[in-house]
Amino acid sequence: MSGTSDDTPRATLAEVARTAGVSVSTVSKVLNGRPGVSAETRTEIEELLDRRHYNRRNSPRPIAPLIDILCYEVDSAWAVEAISGVERIARQQAMGVVVSGTNDRHAADPAWLEGVLNRNPLGVISLISTLPTEQIKQLRARNIPLVTMDAGDSPDSSGRGDVPSIGSADFSGGYAATKHLLDLGHRTIGMITGPSDLMVSTARVAGFRAAVETAGLSVDPDLIRPGEFHHADGLAQGHLLLTRENRPTAIFAGSDVQALGVYEAARALRIGIPDQLSVVGYDDLPLAPWTAPPLTTIRVPLAEMSKEATRLLRALRDDPNLTVPRIEVATSLVVRESTASIDLDP
């Protein structure tokens, strides 16, 4: 029985093909990152090549002057800012940016992966929370660096810990937004979160809780409402919060777009902002100052994050073994006109 120790003789292409039960041409496709091989077969052959110490040629394929961005929703206001940030940097470096969407927050289309392997870009920036380990391995086998940008990792996959990520200080952001409302005198504060399987949501909720508790108050779990980062969630959860008994005088929304949903819920109930309700958003998208009233929000420095992600791809190409800690850039509170103080003793 042949072991996997270092003195196993190196396999030829034909031997690998025979062992895998495929043609030599299929093995060659996998080796050269060409399309036309199913993901399963590709993985199987990659593993076999690793196990049999196949001597990959030392002349790697040329790197295309492209950066791939993978998004969950290409047209979300958040993705747009990230894409245009990366595009600006890439253009300065005479590189193109390939933008792809996926319908699944936790995986890319197999056809997308095949395209990436085939075009061999400088690297991949993923705006979706995770890629399946299988897809990560296939990129790695081709030395194509992968960096995730918030959307953020699932809290429970942080143990995986081997995909470099660029994030922003979500805990601090949640804390700053909430402290701002507390400082204005609000005591009943609602929060609408992002999806609970995203680290960014979890960290912001933790910041909210920490601020409330630091102020010597207790957190009413009914005031924390879950939602996607969508307008419809801000509208629905905003309506629920604003029609409950002892309704909140302030709402901290998970995104600027959600905050606009809260605006609509308040408008339908004839609750004035900021006189009767303060609202804080999250992201500071270009539309935040255009809302009526202009939105107080937490600024996420997406341009800076995009720059950092691009820089990191290049560093990883130069040294694939580079160990990158998670990089977090600072968030900041931007006060506009959607928040106001309330009288503590009416």
Added chain:
Amino acid sequence: MSGTSDDTPRATLAEVARTAGVSVSTVSKVLNGRPGVSAETRTEIEELLDRRHYNRRNSPRPIAPLIDILCYEVDSAWAVEAISGVERIARQQAMGVVVSGTNDRHAADPAWLEGVLNRNPLGVISLISTLPTEQIKQLRARNIPLVTMDAGDSPDSSGRGDVPSIGSADFSGGYAATKHLLDLGHRTIGMITGPSDLMVSTARVAGFRAAVETAGLSVDPDLIRPGEFHHADGLAQGHLLLTRENRPTAIFAGSDVQALGVYEAARALRIGIPDQLSVVGYDDLPLAPWTAPPLTTIRVPLAEMSKEATRLLRALRDDPNLTVPRIEVATSLVVRESTASIDLDP
């Protein structure tokens, strides 16, 4: 003297290089669309090759499964919708989308063009108004199809007429928006236009004028204000319109984003929408129903236009001599809550 008639002997690569005073390797780069040749030299050699009937090999380079999109502003809400429309179609066809911005509404970066020639995509969809003739010729020499999508052509370059374009019915859109306001009883209607060098603006203004005149009224040129399609222009021009004597009771903005600028101008002057002012936008972006009040606007079917543009690229690859008339898709009025009737005899 050697003529350009059909019996001119076909040149060899070396002869072309000698005539142009460059190396054979430079000519070869031009022939194969590889980078490293200045735009001027490339053009000169292309022309020489054409004149000398250089026999291009009949085995063309493979077409990369990519579509290039060129935008003026990658993060404009309009561009985002177009990009995500093309991306959805491209993904169904297992193609990637390369997104590039330019700082010039009338030209692409030379580095961009070089990248496109190098990667040989299915084709280019341009969201900027025009490309210089030189850049168009270089794409054509490589058989890379180019389709423009509104942004629209400059009115005065329509004579060029040889780049296929996909547009929407801007004249009808301008007419429908204005007629809606006239039907509600408005008689003093302001209009904020797009840039005057874009056909889309010109056509919408023409629609506005036609509707006003059809109603038996005359057009007050002071009520037609120029602007970019930006929030800042809606705010500035909206303010001017709303502070003039005999202020308009309705404003037709050139874009949804401009309309939000008008909202802000009205809010600052404490003019209520729709009670004291009706506002109509243009585009029907996702944010239109989220505004306060939800915006009445003209819907531009960007998804349909993106689909059409992608289809056209493929058709042009199959038959580069295909003659394509300009394609216009229909626009439609979407009535929400920013428009209301006024009392004609107060």
